Amino acid sequence: MVDVARRAGTSTQTVSRVLSRPELVSEATRVLVEKAVRELNYIPNSAARLLASTTSRIVAVIIPSLSATVYAREVDQIIRVLEPASFSVMIGHSDYSERREERLIQSFLERRPDGFILTGTQHTDLARELLKNSGVPVVETFDGDNDAMDISVGFSNYEAGRKVGDLFRSRGLTRIAYVGGRIEQDFRSNARFDGLDSRLREDGLAPVARIQLKLPMSARDGVAGLDQVLDVDPLTQAIFFSADALAISALLECNRRGVRVPEQMALCGFGNYDLADATMPALTTVAVPFETIGELAATAILDRINDRVKEPRRITLPLQLLRRGSA
């Protein structure tokens, strides 16, 4: 920056101003400085800027895993919103573990991010404390059922479960199973199960099976889930899968085995992935606005950083049950 200043015949302070608040500098000197910057290929050092100004223009994002399409698409949108505002995005994997999330928060805090976007509302006490002490804005996503620390952007997993229960019950089905992630890992899947369960209880019923798959899940696990359900109750009439990939592979497997969907077995997915309407029959599923979540979470962080919004906020997005052929 000293070199640029010398070449432009100004002080470093003026160079700094041209770079971050050009409206304070006269047109003539601005042009001069910009020329010097270009000629010297000067690239500012953001660490020095952070040290002097205490704003990093970094947002930390913690998701369970980038391999899960949902989160990859969410992060994609987050980046699309934050990048134009010249924020960089730092990503970490919690692998569905609160402990790992805690460690990540701790290590991300060393970078003094201007915001955190977390997944879910379940965190360790230390994690909460660290975040609170740091004073960094936090947005929690994907969980509209529980209280958030400050801002939350999500949907009700519980409602999703109830909606699917409604659908199955409207067809008079009674032997209904659920396939999701491990109870101690996948809190949001649990909430979906609870919703389904509560709906069935209203009619004096209960799920005939609840299968817990190890995370992360692959499509193949859909067939495993199907088989485990049939092991527990061979007369099962309907299955709600916690992710479309599972449901699709189960549906294709039913086709292969000659099990008629939905007559013999009704299937419902969750997420509305790319291929959900390509199967035959097309997959009935719950459309989850994960890209909107990413967009709104990023916008909420920006609003908070720029002090446009001061109060805690809770944004709950509507879910849509897409009734297609499979249920």
Added chain:
Amino acid sequence: MVDVARRAGTSTQTVSRVLSRPELVSEATRVLVEKAVRELNYIPNSAARLLASTTSRIVAVIIPSLSATVYAREVDQIIRVLEPASFSVMIGHSDYSERREERLIQSFLERRPDGFILTGTQHTDLARELLKNSGVPVVETFDGDNDAMDISVGFSNYEAGRKVGDLFRSRGLTRIAYVGGRIEQDFRSNARFDGLDSRLREDGLAPVARIQLKLPMSARDGVAGLDQVLDVDPLTQAIFFSADALAISALLECNRRGVRVPEQMALCGFGNYDLADATMPALTTVAVPFETIGELAATAILDRINDRVKEPRRITLPLQLLRRGSA
């Protein structure tokens, strides 16, 4: 850090040592300092560290888009390797545009990353120059066909095209089409086409159609691609799709229309996605080691940063043609 030092009764330098090179400090003072760190909830400031030591422990990753499964899985692995080495990962989207990549490189350089992982070998001149001047290690991925700046980790897209050509020709098929991304955007898809084309030319043939889809592609585009191929040549016998998602949706559409696969229409995908072996018939495809690419790219960056490797390197991973039912 001053507070920690005071509380532990040492100098800040000793605190610094405990944090970054504890082997230089006696057990007794180390314990004392660690206690003070815990009690004060001290979190070091990485910007100050970077300013003083010129190492950021950041690796910048630029991919076309996180919405494409391939790149999401690659980045997933990159993070899994770099995080334990206490590097943070910064991600940007080029959206298949060299211009955008150039701008990203420029803005990432402000953070003084210790390494760059790029996608492909196609970059603007300025991008190359900036990277060269900065002296940051660069790994280029997914392109084993062209020369890299320094280290490359990828596979031959050209070879992939030839392999698929071999397969189709071994069945005596002559009317072969290709469906991929736009020629001016998707360089790696182009190389696959070139490989297929060169193989067909050996037998005096040429592709009957080359469909270019707008990026980013969704599964739905597979059906569009299929239709466009049939528009150009209704007698087409085989199609090579540049991504499994496209091929799967085309395959399911063929099932729906009563077109027999592979007898009337042979289909081959690329990538070996999760659902590729769940269809009926199962999808013949090229297995791409994208997770290995992520892992090796990250490892290569670490090796370079730690000066374990000094020479340019070119890692080319083998591809596997998975012959399943669809071709």
Added chain:
DNA sequence: GCGATTTATGATATCGCTAACACTGCTTTC
């Protein structure tokens, strides 16, 4: 036409850490 503002620029003091060197006791070596 003179004091009061406003606009544009500069000087100086940090921000929080680490590199480099200096120092203090010990132990080792022959």
Added chain:
DNA sequence: GAAAGCAGTGTTAGCGATATCATAAATCGC
């Protein structure tokens, strides 16, 4: 028993930017 080596710790001087205040020049109101 003196010289040399070593482990452990401290002192000092930056790293490259911005905040803050000071100053100079231009514009304003009446």
